[in-house]
Amino acid sequence: MPVVEDASYRIRGLGNIFKAKIYIFTSRPWPDAENKEDLIKHIEYFCKDIRSFSLKLLLLKVATKLRFPLALIKLLKEEPIKVITKQWLKKNNIIYNKLVFEKGNDYSSDTSGNFRNRFYISRKEKIRFFVEDDLEKAIKLAYTCDVVFLMKHPYNQPNDKLQKEIKEIRRNLLSNIIVVNNWTEIYQHLRRLV
Numbered sequence: 001m002p003v004v005e006d007a008s009y010r011i012r013g014l015g016n017i018f019k020a021k022i023y024i025f026t027s028r029p030w031p032d033a034e035n036k037e038d039l040i041k042h043i044e045y046f047c048k049d050i051r052s053f054s055l056k057l058l059l060l061k062v063a064t065k066l067r068f069p070l071a072l073i074k075l076l077k078e079e080p081i082k083v084i085t086k087q088w089l090k091k092n093n094i095i096y097n098k099l100v101f102e103k104g105n106d107y108s109s110d111t112s113g114n115f116r117n118r119f120y121i122s123r124k125e126k127i128r129f130f131v132e133d134d135l136e137k138a139i140k141l142a143y144t145c146d147v148v149f150l151m152k153h154p155y156n157q158p159n160d161k162l163q164k165e166i167k168e169i170r171r172n173l174l175s176n177i178i179v180v181n182n183w184t185e186i187y188q189h190l191r192r193l194v
Contacts, residue, residue, distance in 0.1 A: 003092040010183035012095055018194055023127065025118040026085060035103060119144065129193075131186060135169075137147040142174045147193065149186045151181045 014020045070072050082101060087124075089096065102117045119140060122130060128146040132138040135156040138148045148171070150156060173179070 003094070004183060006183045008093040008095075010187045012093075013187060014190065015095055015097075018190060020129075021097040023098045023100060023121070023125070024089070024094070024096045025100045025102055025121075039153075129190065138177055139169070139174060142177050146176060147189075148177045149189065150177050152179050152181050 011022060015022050031091055047125045075145070085101075086099065089099070099153075100116060100118070100121060117129070118132075118137065121127070122141060127144070129149070130141050130145045130147075131149045131151060131154065132141060133151040135150065138150045138156075141148045180187055
């Protein structure tokens with residue numbers, strides 16, 4: 001995924017100027033594969049730019065080539081996406097204080113009984129400002145955070161193909177949701193708010 005223009009510079013500015021703690025939340029899953037060949041293709045695609053591999057990633061690659069059972073491969077799937085995400089953030093100079101890999105769903109805990117989602121952590125840590133690109137999540141976060149910046153994308157804007165109710169929700173957002181085009185706009189809003 002390409003980095004958003006000015007993201008690195010503006011996020012660094014938020015951390016330095018406002019002394020803000022930067023939390024990054026991601027729920028990017030490791031790709032599902034129907035068979036070993038598809039899994040190998042996914043691994044090769046996701047790993048093409050990575051120079052260093054964790055032991056689990058290396059084991060995953062070896063396991064697929066040596067034809068270990070798919071069950072073993074599934075046990076090793078979670079860690080590689082963390083390695084890839086951290087490498088991507090480092091490569092693109094995105095600083096952060098905490099990187100949260102969400103598990104479970106928006107309404108429940110993960111299989112180990114822990115809540116690792118943006119809603120629970122925002123409430124627990126009293127996060128005041130949140131940047132989101134998913135409209136439904138932005139609305140839910142607006143009940144917890146002081147301000148939610150909704151990054152403008154075609155998939156979260158009103159359009160004629162939507163049901164009337166959904167179109168109205170997208171047009172009439174809660175007052176503490178601010179639609180922005182980029183990180184520079186977020187930075188400018190925060191300079192006024194803080």
